[in-house]
Amino acid sequence: MFPRPIEQTRPLTQRLYTIALPVALILWLFPLLGVAVTSLRPASDLAQGNYFGVPSYIAFENYVSVFRDSDLGRYMLNSLKVTIPTVIGAVALSCLTGFALGIYKFRSNLLVFFLFVAGNFVPFQILMVPVRDLTLNLGMYNSWTGLAMFHIAFQTGFCTLFMRNFIKALPFELIEAARVEGVSEIRIFWYVVLPLMKPAIAALSVLIFTFIWNDFFWATVLTTTKETQPITAGLSSLNGQWVAAWHLVSAGSILAALPPVLMFFLMQKHFIAGLTLGAVK
Amino acid sequence: MSSYWKRNQLRIAPWLFLAPGAIMFLVYVIMPVFQSLSLSFYDWDGLGTKTYIGTANYVELMDDDAFYTSLKNNVIWLVLYLLAVPAGLFIAIFLNQTVRGIRIYKSLFFFPFVISQVVVGLMFSWFYAPNFGLFYKVIEFVTGNGVAILADERYVTYGIIAAGLWPQIAYVMILYITGLNNIAPDQVEAARLDGAKGLKMLWYVILPQLRPATFIALVVTVIGALRSFDLVSIMTDGGPYGSSRVLSFYMYEKALSEYGFRMGYGAAIAVVLFAIMMVFISGFIWKMWRDETER
Amino acid sequence: MTYLKTGAVAFAAALLMSGSAFAQTRALSYNADFDPTPLAAFQALIADFEAENPDIKVTLNNFDHEGYKTAIRNFLTADSPDLANWYAGNRMAPFVTSGQFQDVSDVWTENGLDDQLASAKASMTIDGKQWGVPYTYYQWGIYYNKDAYKAAGVEVPTTWDGFVENCAKFQAAGIDCLTTGSKALWPIAGIFDYLNMRTNGYEFHMDLTAGKVAWTDDKVKATFAEWAKVVPFTTENHAAIDWQDAAALLVQGKAANYVMGNFAVATFKEGGMTNDNLGFMVFPEITAGLPRAEEAPTDTIHIPAGAKNVADAKKFLAFVARADVQTKLNSALGQLPTNKGATVDAADPFISAGFESLSSAYALAQFFDRDAPAEMAKAGMEGFQEFMVKPDRLDAILERLEKARGQIYK
Numbered sequence: 001m002f003p004r005p006i007e008q009t010r011p012l013t014q015r016l017y018t019i020a021l022p023v024a025l026i027l028w029l030f031p032l033l034g035v036a037v038t039s040l041r042p043a044s045d046l047a048q049g050n051y052f053g054v055p056s057y058i059a060f061e062n063y064v065s066v067f068r069d070s071d072l073g074r075y076m077l078n079s080l081k082v083t084i085p086t087v088i089g090a091v092a093l094s095c096l097t098g099f100a101l102g103i104y105k106f107r108s109n110l111l112v113f114f115l116f117v118a119g120n121f122v123p124f125q126i127l128m129v130p131v132r133d134l135t136l137n138l139g140m141y142n143s144w145t146g147l148a149m150f151h152i153a154f155q156t157g158f159c160t161l162f163m164r165n166f167i168k169a170l171p172f173e174l175i176e177a178a179r180v181e182g183v184s185e186i187r188i189f190w191y192v193v194l195p196l197m198k199p200a201i202a203a204l205s206v207l208i209f210t211f212i213w214n215d216f217f218w219a220t221v222l223t224t225t226k227e228t229q230p231i232t233a234g235l236s237s238l239n240g241q242w243v244a245a246w247h248l249v250s251a252g253s254i255l256a257a258l259p260p261v262l263m264f265f266l267m268q269k270h271f272i273a274g275l276t277l278g279a280v281k
Numbered sequence: 282m283s284s285y286w287k288r289n290q291l292r293i294a295p296w297l298f299l300a301p302g303a304i305m306f307l308v309y310v311i312m313p314v315f316q317s318l319s320l321s322f323y324d325w326d327g328l329g330t331k332t333y334i335g336t337a338n339y340v341e342l343m344d345d346d347a348f349y350t351s352l353k354n355n356v357i358w359l360v361l362y363l364l365a366v367p368a369g370l371f372i373a374i375f376l377n378q379t380v381r382g383i384r385i386y387k388s389l390f391f392f393p394f395v396i397s398q399v400v401v402g403l404m405f406s407w408f409y410a411p412n413f414g415l416f417y418k419v420i421e422f423v424t425g426n427g428v429a430i431l432a433d434e435r436y437v438t439y440g441i442i443a444a445g446l447w448p449q450i451a452y453v454m455i456l457y458i459t460g461l462n463n464i465a466p467d468q469v470e471a472a473r474l475d476g477a478k479g480l481k482m483l484w485y486v487i488l489p490q491l492r493p494a495t496f497i498a499l500v501v502t503v504i505g506a507l508r509s510f511d512l513v514s515i516m517t518d519g520g521p522y523g524s525s526r527v528l529s530f531y532m533y534e535k536a537l538s539e540y541g542f543r544m545g546y547g548a549a550i551a552v553v554l555f556a557i558m559m560v561f562i563s564g565f566i567w568k569m570w571r572d573e574t575e576r
Numbered sequence: 577m578t579y580l581k582t583g584a585v586a587f588a589a590a591l592l593m594s595g596s597a598f599a600q601t602r603a604l605s606y607n608a609d610f611d612p613t614p615l616a617a618f619q620a621l622i623a624d625f626e627a628e629n630p631d632i633k634v635t636l637n638n639f640d641h642e643g644y645k646t647a648i649r650n651f652l653t654a655d656s657p658d659l660a661n662w663y664a665g666n667r668m669a670p671f672v673t674s675g676q677f678q679d680v681s682d683v684w685t686e687n688g689l690d691d692q693l694a695s696a697k698a699s700m701t702i703d704g705k706q707w708g709v710p711y712t713y714y715q716w717g718i719y720y721n722k723d724a725y726k727a728a729g730v731e732v733p734t735t736w737d738g739f740v741e742n743c744a745k746f747q748a749a750g751i752d753c754l755t756t757g758s759k760a761l762w763p764i765a766g767i768f769d770y771l772n773m774r775t776n777g778y779e780f781h782m783d784l785t786a787g788k789v790a791w792t793d794d795k796v797k798a799t800f801a802e803w804a805k806v807v808p809f810t811t812e813n814h815a816a817i818d819w820q821d822a823a824a825l826l827v828q829g830k831a832a833n834y835v836m837g838n839f840a841v842a843t844f845k846e847g848g849m850t851n852d853n854l855g856f857m858v859f860p861e862i863t864a865g866l867p868r869a870e871e872a873p874t875d876t877i878h879i880p881a882g883a884k885n886v887a888d889a890k891k892f893l894a895f896v897a898r899a900d901v902q903t904k905l906n907s908a909l910g911q912l913p914t915n916k917g918a919t920v921d922a923a924d925p926f927i928s929a930g931f932e933s934l935s936s937a938y939a940l941a942q943f944f945d946r947d948a949p950a951e952m953a954k955a956g957m958e959g960f961q962e963f964m965v966k967p968d969r970l971d972a973i974l975e976r977l978e979k980a981r982g983q984i985y986k
Contacts, residue, residue, distance in 0.1 A: 224643030
């Protein structure tokens with residue numbers, strides 16, 4: 001394997017490596033560590049200018065205050081209201097489209113496929129005005145439905161790419177066998193292919209959850225009030241409210257980042273599988 | 282009816298399955314691209330009537346200083362963001378050992394990608410803040426005079442790019458870690474027996490096998506560089522006096538922010554951004570097409 | 577069973593009767609974007625209005641402050657309320673010209689507002705007609721730290737030259753003469769507005785913001801020349817900090833003067849300043865003899881064109897303009913009543929000073945980002961920020977602003 005396995009090197013190199021690892025990690029996560037410490041620093045410390053020293057005490061009340069005195073909890077609830085339907089919708093639609101593009105041979109197969117792929121790469125700004133207009137006309141402006149509808153449609157691009165590649169890698173004999181037995185296509189989809197797609201569904205769900213939870217642009221464009229704004233847009237306006245209250249900004253940021261992080265740590269395998277499909281041939 | 286279905290289902294079925302997803306995609310992604318293109322030839326403030334003005338928006342754009350600043354910044358973003366690829370490769374190689382707990386290290390190194398860019402932006406804003414930001418203090422300690430990165434037109438774009446590179450390197454790293462896991466061990470052994478090591482091994486044996494990973498890494502890095510809205514919005518709002526603007530942010534400023542409701546003009550900016558990205562997207566699609574048809 | 581039946585019939589009859597009694601109550605819907613304190617004040621005002629007019633019920637729909645600025649563009653076209661909050665001056669112009677606000681000049685004439693709200697009338701007038709009613713404004717001026725003045729051994733200046741002389745002494749004492757936080761851009765527009773009005777007069781400032789004067793005009797350069805005198809003594813990294821960060825500097829005595837609005841007093845006091853060490857002064861005179869104009873951003877209520885209950889909406893506007901109503905409202909808001917017949921809390925030195933300053937002012941500007949159209953305001957404020965960081969770029973900045981003027985005011 002590459003590079004040379006560390007066990008085969010001189011003991012000194014091994015030692016250096018064992019020290020280098022944690023040091024590198026701390027340097028890498030430095031901004032995060034700094035913010036985490038600041039989130040537990042009491043406001044009095046900041047007022048007196050104690051930004052870097054040991055906090056005078058661990059101020060868990062910052063977290064309580066963030067929930068109690070601001071709308072952070074509501075923003076997070078709004079994020080859930082947008083993210084979960086999107087995950088369900090996008091994954092469901094892409095199971096269908098991935099199946100269509102992966103199993104069937106028809107002339108425009110590759111064209112449709114690449115349309116989905118290309119559409120996934122377009123800059124959001126080219127979509128901004130028409131989508132905003134459409135959402136307004138549908139009466140879904142400033143609601144979780146409007147945001148979810150857009151995300152479901154847009155993420156279908158990425159998800160179709162994912163599912164189609166996954167399905168292509170499945171053993172085709174299963175489908176041929178079912179067809180020979182006269183099973184209808186719809187039943188083939190539901191009973192033969194779908195159960196095999198479970199790992200892909202898990203991976204995609206985790207990824208889409210993260211992408212949608214962390215989306216900022218569309219949250220800002222399509223929602224405007226605290227009743228509907230997800231945590232990303234909400235954190236931005238709270239930041240305006242908490243100017244110079246870095247302990248609150250830090251606590252809010254940590255809380256906002258938590259759900260995808262938890263999801264990541266719990267479902268690592270799926271997460272990484274989702275991102276790296278295609279990185280390996 | 283059902284016998285028609287039975288006879289033709291192989292032909293009809295794909296379209297049936299495609300329909301829901303394709304319709305959503307058409308309505309929300311494909312059509313809006315053309316609608317924006319069309320809108321760029323009008324003058325509209327989102328409220329009143331649309332007035333057709335032909336290419337007037339583009340003519341104005343050619344003379345717009347802020348547009349050129351944004352363009353310049355986009356180029357800087359593109360070039361510097363590509364650093365994420367070798368950086369990610371380097372960290373992936375660094376972590377490609379089987380010591381105890383390496384899995385936790387890999388997860389933790391990947392961490393920054395899972396965080397929202399809004400949070401990343403806030404973290405780095407705190408880091409750079411004058412008078413108490415850690416970065417400011419370090420510069421003050423070393424040079425005697427603190428530099429407020431986000432307030433200095435010379436450095437602000439670089440400061441924001443640094444913030445963006447943090448999660449981007451993590452993303453590339455994971456791609457390469459997976460890629461490295463799939464390197465053929467026999468090729469490596471054979472090369473080692475031939476006496477190859479270090480950089481030679483990397484260049485001649487490892488990198489060729491990592492081509493798929495490198496391709497994806499380049500794609501996501503280029504797309505990420507040109508998309509950089511979130512960080513600019515959170516960290517500087519385009520400032521100081523517009524020097525950190527990028528096209529994605531400038532478009533939003535002109536079309537939707539408090540100080541501008543010129544949707545037509547914003548659409549024109551978006552079209553320019555789209556055209557730039559299409560150059561890269563076409564390149565990527567072409568390569569993927571070739572790979573697909575080779576199969 | 578029969579009891580139930582008769583009971584049901586009686587109940588239904590009672591419902592029908594109360595229904596018709598309800599039908600006589602008229603409804604007013606009112607959209608606004610109040611922060612918590614103003615919201616409470618307005619809810620009290622609405623209760624008073626309903627007490628005087630028992631047959632009218634007002635429903636207040638309160639929006640988030642930032643979201644309201646985009647929401648108003650939607651609800652003025654679809655589903656208008658009867659009343660809506662907004663701002664005066666150029667800020668209301670787009671809605672007036674597109675016909676989305678109603679002409680309420682009759683409310684002004686019928687209730688004597690032309691006289692009682694005289695200082696604010698100009699900012700509510702377009703084309704000779706009034707388009708809304710102002711209910712509150714607040715003063716801008718220079719807030720200073722008396723302890724910082726003592727530490728540097730200077731006196732409160734009475735002229736601009738005195739102010740500039742003091743700056744050198746502040747610098748010697750290691751204190752910023754002037755502080756501001758320009759990250760959000762608008763705070764420094766206040767400095768520009770005052771420098772321009774004091775150097776060239778109110779009419780010139782209004783002409784400039786209305787796009788009638790070139791930015792490359794010598795008079796504009798004169799304003800910037802005055803500004804250049806204090807730029808070296810202004811907080812260094814102002815472009816990276818917000819106004820609250822700068823307020824902290826004033827509180828800590830690291831800065832001596834701050835051109836700000838009266839809403840900042842709450843922040844100063846939260847930081848620990850008191851009436852003893854926080855001072856307020858009107859911006860000093862620069863060009864001798866110019867009538868004194870002040871900055872006084874005004875909040876207003878309008879009737880949208882699509883309003884359903886216009887008659888009662890006008891009643892509400894007349895109510896809000898009344899002196900006694902304004903006294904009560906503004907004491908809760910902590911701001912100044914626009915009706916010169918109203919009274920203010922004599923114990924609050926800042927409110928009293930503000931009321932005096934504004935009631936006797938020659939004219940009132942609405943703040944740069946309300947007097948100038950939105951796009952020009954943004955370009956202008958960016959220019960101000962660039963000037964403060966790079967004063968030697970003034971000519972290039974002014975040319976750029978002049979180019980923008982050509983494109984924006986068409």
